Amino acid sequence: MTELELSGITVRFGGLTALQDVGLAVGPHQVHGVIGPNGAGKTTLFNVACGFVQPDSGHVVRRGERVERLRPRDLPGLGMARTLQGLGLFDRMTVLDNVMVGADHHARSGFLGSLLALPRAGADERALRDRALRVLDDLGVASYADRFPPSLPYPIRKRVALARALVSEPDLLLLDEPASGLSAGEMDELGDLVRALTARMSVLLVEHHMDLVMRVCDEITVLDFGKVIAHGTPDEVRNDPAVLAAYLGEDVH
Template sequence: MGPLAQPAGSQRTNDSTPTSRLEMTGINVAFGGVLALTDVSLTVEPGQVHGLIGPNGAGKTTLFNVACGLVRPSSGRIAWRGEEMRRLKPSKLTSLGIARTLQGVGLFPGMTVLENVMIGAHRHARAGFFSALLALPTSDKDERLLRERAMRALVELGAGEYAGRYPGSLPYPVQKRVALARALVSEPDLLLLDEPASGLSEDEMHELGDLIRSVVGRMSVLLVEHHMDLVMRVCDRITVLDSGKQIAAGTPAEVQNDPAVTEAYLGDAVDADADAAELTHAEGGRPHA
């Protein structure tokens, strides 16, 4: 998994600095009178990887779904590029320059791997609906360019050989690569990743970490992940939730040595200095020899 190559003719470069910022302020979410999130705030700064962690049931997925428009907060403010998003919808994310992956791969089983990734590249299409309907030459050219863009993304993620196959016939780690290629091929300004390391081996997780760090020069990343060794290695900032409330925020070193964080993960009041290493391997991390 090398850095995703920029398509020929693209106006974006690896040296470009993203100017977009996602701000979530005072987010409250209630399901049937039960508070899932209470006054949670988080800012994903341009060009940074922001990790969102916490024990099971902490509210990580709920906050992620708020950022995706899948869950509407009871109160609070979401701002993207300085503009408040009052009715954020999943269908509008791509046009806003936001791409996401979910806990499941979310691939279409009746479409080939290449066709799945082409869907992610559709924001770059120039031909309109009627051009495609009437099979005009502009539509044919558009499809060829999208196909080439999607193929480049698959090759860069080491999945080019599977382009003509269907997702259901592939191992789960390969499906995860395809889902990531579909998100990256749109060249987003903000990439939302929900547990991308699930089902990956140690080596594959290391490659994923390298990939995440490689894209930061041209996009921001919000990462929800259980594997703490990956989070601590790739994130610039981390927000920690527990029981729907924010209990810590800061750099990986600050969070790792916060007694409230170690207590939330390990269940007891602990010595942060003594147990920081154990925290690194909690919630799915693997101990190293």
């Protein structure tokens, strides 16, 4: 069974068709990449997968079950988590608190508790803190737990944002342009990290950087002007003339 299926997705913004009849399927323990030139529709597709954008037609299927009107708040309940192209970290919260926020639905008194201003149950709070620290440690950034995001280098903040997505223990992770702003070396590390995550989850990786995508993905869907122009393994996609043309321009052979 697939972890996630997007099928027949069409999205229009006024007169512009950002996606037209786009489909893809993410298998268990797979990294599925979505690539394409700027404006191809990658972020729009990502936004459909995490419920920010409702498609004009088509649907989202999670483990064989169609999800009606997916909303971002539905993701934890569906075992899904996402990171955003912007980091979305809270500047005035410590790294640890930022990560704990990502798992709030795990704590029994979480959302309702904070609405009613009840103190969080002590045991829940401790378990959550331990889990958040473990995830930060897994990502090699536990030493920054008490720092505030604005004081940290960008690559560290990116890891914190990833930790926040992972702390809810998703089995499907959605990543939008995780490599943006990283150096080549940091990108290699990110690639290793994403590969390691497949032991525990599937990943939908929306990314502009071809080399990262080629290195970590099992399967790739290529978009151009809102349509799927190629789909297959990295080797299949790498040599596809339509992909070369879309990325490199017609006069390159």
